Amino acid sequence: MRTPVIAGNWKLFKTIAEATGMVNELKPLVANASGVEIVVAPVFTALSRVSEALSGSNVRLAAQDCYWEEEGAYTGEVAPKLLADAGCSHVIIGHSERRQYFGETDATVNKKGKAALAAGLTAIVCVGETLAEREADKTFSVIETQLKGGLTGFSSDMLAHSIIAYEPVWAIGTGKTASDQQAQDVHVFIRSLLAQMFDQATANAIRILYGGSVKPDNVKGLMSQPDIDGALVGGASLKADSFAAIANFAA
Numbered sequence: 001m002r003t004p005v006i007a008g009n010w011k012l013f014k015t016i017a018e019a020t021g022m023v024n025e026l027k028p029l030v031a032n033a034s035g036v037e038i039v040v041a042p043v044f045t046a047l048s049r050v051s052e053a054l055s056g057s058n059v060r061l062a063a064q065d066c067y068w069e070e071e072g073a074y075t076g077e078v079a080p081k082l083l084a085d086a087g088c089s090h091v092i093i094g095h096s097e098r099r100q101y102f103g104e105t106d107a108t109v110n111k112k113g114k115a116a117l118a119a120g121l122t123a124i125v126c127v128g129e130t131l132a133e134r135e136a137d138k139t140f141s142v143i144e145t146q147l148k149g150g151l152t153g154f155s156s157d158m159l160a161h162s163i164i165a166y167e168p169v170w171a172i173g174t175g176k177t178a179s180d181q182q183a184q185d186v187h188v189f190i191r192s193l194l195a196q197m198f199d200q201a202t203a204n205a206i207r208i209l210y211g212g213s214v215k216p217d218n219v220k221g222l223m224s225q226p227d228i229d230g231a232l233v234g235g236a237s238l239k240a241d242s243f244a245a246i247a248n249f250a251a
């Protein structure tokens with residue numbers, strides 16, 4: 001009942017030509033992928049042109065971040081409605097790299113999430129523990145703090161228009177993926193926490209993605225877990241063939 005989502009986060013990679021070239025290669029490779037939502041997240045400068053290249057395809061467009069104000073004297077920021085204007089349907093919020101390097105906090109994640117939803121975008125809200133936190137047995141408490149802070153003031157309806165991405169920081173870009181069971185255990189925790197914070201029906205319906213070294217050869221095992229509803233893919237999303245192999249995990 002939960003349609004899986006396979007999303008590619010391209011981070012700070014690809015010129016406009018490289019990004020449009022990649023989606024032109026990708027489109028035929030995923031044209032027959034049914035029962036899965038496919039999303040790519042290029043850099044801001046490529047969004048509009050990638051949107052044109054994706055027109056008429058089954059691949060959707062995401063931005064990697066947004067600001068929470070609609071307009072104003074906020075040099076360098078991009079508002080959610082401008083992302084929608086550029087063709088985005090989704091926006092990634094609170095990625096661990098933004099938390100680590102750019103001062104993102106649960107409070108800013110919260111403001112960004114609300115603003116994204118108000119602009120009609122689907123918010124992909126990221127959470128995840130560091131290696132030190134996992135080793136100190138703090139995984140669940142860290143995730144709980146991030147979700148409670150990030151989703152403060154959300155209604156069930158707002159949650160229903162969001163996607164959660166669990167990305168253990170120690171698994172990102174390290175080639176060290178969480179085991180199927182480690183990921184499943186955290187996804188179960190997230191879903192039960194959302195049931196407490198909202199209601200069981202909304203928690204049952206929300207998609208919870210796993211991210212962290214997802215590759216064509218480990219996606220099937222992860223996706224076979226009952227509470228893993230998709231993947232947020234970094235490195236392996238940069239090439240059309242490997243991202244298509246992940247998106248076609250069910251084939």
Ligand code: 13P
Pocket residue numbers: 009095167171172173174175211212213214232233234235236
């Ligand atoms: P990798 O797939 O490169 O580990 O990156 C995961 C990620 O951060 C996706 O947002």
